[in-house]
Amino acid sequence: MPDSPAPAQSPGTSRSTSATIPPNILRCLTPVTDGYGVDLRPELSRVGLDEAMMRSAALRVSYRQGSAVIRRALELTGDAHLGLRVGAAQHLTSWGLLGFAQMAADTLREAIETGVRFQNLSGAMVVWSAGPEEVGYVLRAELPDPALDPAVAVFLVEEAFASVVTLTRLSSGEEFTPQSVEFAFPAPRDFGPFTELFRCPVRFDAVGNRLVFPTAWAARPMPGHDRVTYAAVVELLEEQAASRRDQQDLLEVLEISIAQSLPDVPSFVEQARRHASSERTLRRRLAECGTTYEAVVDGVRRERVEQLLRRPELTLRDIARQAGFSDVRALRRAVHRWHGVAPARLRGEAGVQ
Incomplete structure (x- = not known):
């Protein structure tokens, strides 16, 4: 599509070993593992995070801290697709101020591109990019660290796409269904959790991780769209x-x-x-x-x-x-x-x- 606008690109992701990421995923992970009877507090303490710190809005964690806690959660729960559960358990405020900006955007496409633009404030541990293609409006997720533990990598991509679909349904309509979802990791033994959540064709061993929005849905107005609120929140x-x-x-x-x-x-x-x-x-x-x-x-x-x-x-x-x-x-x-x-x-x- 030669006349299409340039894709929304990531503003850059650093592999800093220091604390730079809002701990949104860890905050969503904890109540899900509680449902398995798994207490993540010892692991959080091991990487230097206590309960008081986890309640702080100013807290930032490192990519390494987040990966260590996720790896341990996968081991303790035994759920190879814990990422799907964590993504599906999120709500409209899970991404903080960014979530409110997306809710006030004019269209679903603008909400997506706002998320890509400010992804470093969302706690994302994948690198997002998005843009129109012949198949529809495509959201892509890449891993910033190619040497990442494969189980953690699967978790992060699953959580990323599951949260996008869940929050889209909460904000724009429960009937939302992606056109297709593609994962770069191998097919699991049980496809059930994927088809149940995404309700669309799901492909594994793909070239990359892609979620395709139907073009009509990408252009759909957000129910809470408000230009004044959107501009004010984007300024913040x-x-x-x-x-x-x-x-x-x-x-x-x-x-x-x-x-x-x-x-x-x-x-x-x-x-x-x-x-x-x-x-x-x-x-x-x-x-x-x-x-x-x-x-x-x-x-x-x-x-x-x-x-x-x-x-x-x-x-x-x-x-x-x-x-x-x-x-x-x-x-x-x-x-x-x-x-x-x-x-x-x-x-x-x-x-x-």
Whole structure:
């Protein structure tokens, strides 16, 4: 379709090890696992999240924290398609302020494109893009980390499409049915949960993850459309997005600085000097990001250790030294805190997650 507008594209997703993602998926995950008799609080605590923090509107989590909790939830519930349940359990306010902007949009297409535009504020752990194609209006979901645990990857894509369909039905009509849904992962043994939820042809082992909206539905007016409300909420979202970009830039600069300095770690005082900032100001800016300098250092060290463990020629002593640990015992304690296993066992697995 040569005359079609350009697809709505992702504004970019960072692989920062620090806290940058609203924990919306984890907040929706917890009540679903409660229904299985599974208490996720110990796992949340393991990655540094307690109940008080989870209730904070300012909380941000890292991609790694989110993946670790999801992986554990899959193990504890034994439900290979937990993502479908979590997506289907969401409501119109699950995406926060962004959800209200989408409800006030003129059409379903504008609601979708608003979601893509501000996806980094929604807590999404996939990368969204959308645009018209010959088959209809297509919403695509990609994974930002190709090395992601396959089970977590399936969860994220299932949750993404299930939540879109569920929220579309809640906002625009229960009768909504996608034209088709395609998943890049292999077909499951039981198609039932997919056909029951999506009510349309579902394809697996596809080239990519795509949900096709019928063209007529994409042009359908949103029941709550209101230009004044929409403009006001989008203005707030733009302010939040600008603030988030500043926070992301700070975290990435710090991570690069730490990674380049290993095995030595620049002191907090030194980092403040490098950023022409007072210690108090830098500490406040990190708090606004939902993290601390110690947590940023820990994330960078974890990334480095996981890279080094993939190199069989290195001893644990070599790895400890290159990652800036005082000795092998300190390395072992850190790996156990991150993964719950010893470095030797982690190294022997099929990949370090």
